[in-house]
Amino acid sequence: MDRRTCGPVCPARFVKALPVAAAVCLLFWSLPSPAPGGQSYLSATFNDKTIDKPIGTGGPALGEPNWVDEEIEAIVRATPFETPSLEIRNLTSAGNMGFELDDAVSEGIVAVIIDLWLYKDNPCTTWLDLYNSGWNLLAKVEFESNNTFSIHDADGVVVSGAPFAAGRPLPLLMVLDFDADTYSIWIDAVQQVSERFLNITSPNFRRIIFYAGWDCPEGNHFSIDQVRIIDHEPQVPVEVPTWGRLRALFR
Numbered sequence: 001m002d003r004r005t006c007g008p009v010c011p012a013r014f015v016k017a018l019p020v021a022a023a024v025c026l027l028f029w030s031l032p033s034p035a036p037g038g039q040s041y042l043s044a045t046f047n048d049k050t051i052d053k054p055i056g057t058g059g060p061a062l063g064e065p066n067w068v069d070e071e072i073e074a075i076v077r078a079t080p081f082e083t084p085s086l087e088i089r090n091l092t093s094a095g096n097m098g099f100e101l102d103d104a105v106s107e108g109i110v111a112v113i114i115d116l117w118l119y120k121d122n123p124c125t126t127w128l129d130l131y132n133s134g135w136n137l138l139a140k141v142e143f144e145s146n147n148t149f150s151i152h153d154a155d156g157v158v159v160s161g162a163p164f165a166a167g168r169p170l171p172l173l174m175v176l177d178f179d180a181d182t183y184s185i186w187i188d189a190v191q192q193v194s195e196r197f198l199n200i201t202s203p204n205f206r207r208i209i210f211y212a213g214w215d216c217p218e219g220n221h222f223s224i225d226q227v228r229i230i231d232h233e234p235q236v237p238v239e240v241p242t243w244g245r246l247r248a249l250f251r
């Protein structure tokens with residue numbers, strides 16, 4: 001066989017390529033693995049739900065909330081996301097709906113991931129809260145009517161007046177590290193806060209609650225999709241270099 005024309009399977013080329021292949025293999029083997037998350041506590045994609053029907057309240061096992069207040073409705077819609085999502089709208093006054101884990105998570109790192117869709121110049125305040133097993137607030141992300149958001153925790157306001165993008169998917173990622181007693185919140189690919197849990201007697205996570213229509217006439221609405229709660233092994237530091245790296249870890 002002519003060594004100049006034998007192609008990529010040429011024995012001589014194969015032998016020459018071996019050290020390169022070995023080096024590449026060694027490189028990828030030695031990189032931190034973009035491992036899948038560990039245990040999944042919740043995966044609510046709404047993709048298997050009936051469009052234009054109220055979501056059930058079967059809890060995380062069914063990818064559904066555990067409750068929906070009667071003051072609001074939570075309807076599976078074909079829009080505004082590319083796949084079915086959940087539209088939350090208040091009917092008469094303010095209300096909320098929530099996901100509750102069967103058991104609280106109190107060690108390791110847990111990530112809460114949500115795609116949120118808010119509307120511009122919404123006259124209402126919309127927010128989401130993370131609670132521990134004893135209904136102590138871990139963190140609150142509040143979206144105001146003037147298109148800004150704030151973040152509170154048990155120790156007070158940690159972010160205030162930051163602008164958010166309306167009318168498109170707004171990714172939220174909240175990383176709770178119960179080994180280091182810290183939490184980190186990313187909104188729209190930017191780390192907004194990285195703090196210690198303060199004034200929390202029992203740092204653990206059990207609930208995420210969405211609120212609609214506070215101090216607001218009926219009809220306030222927003223949408224959520226891809227609501228996931230997962231842990232991760234091996235653990236990653238809260239301070240992660242890039243948004244892309246973080247999302248890859250919790251994909």
Ligand SMILES: [Ca+2]
Pocket residue numbers: 045046047081083084085225226
């Ligand atoms: Ca979906």
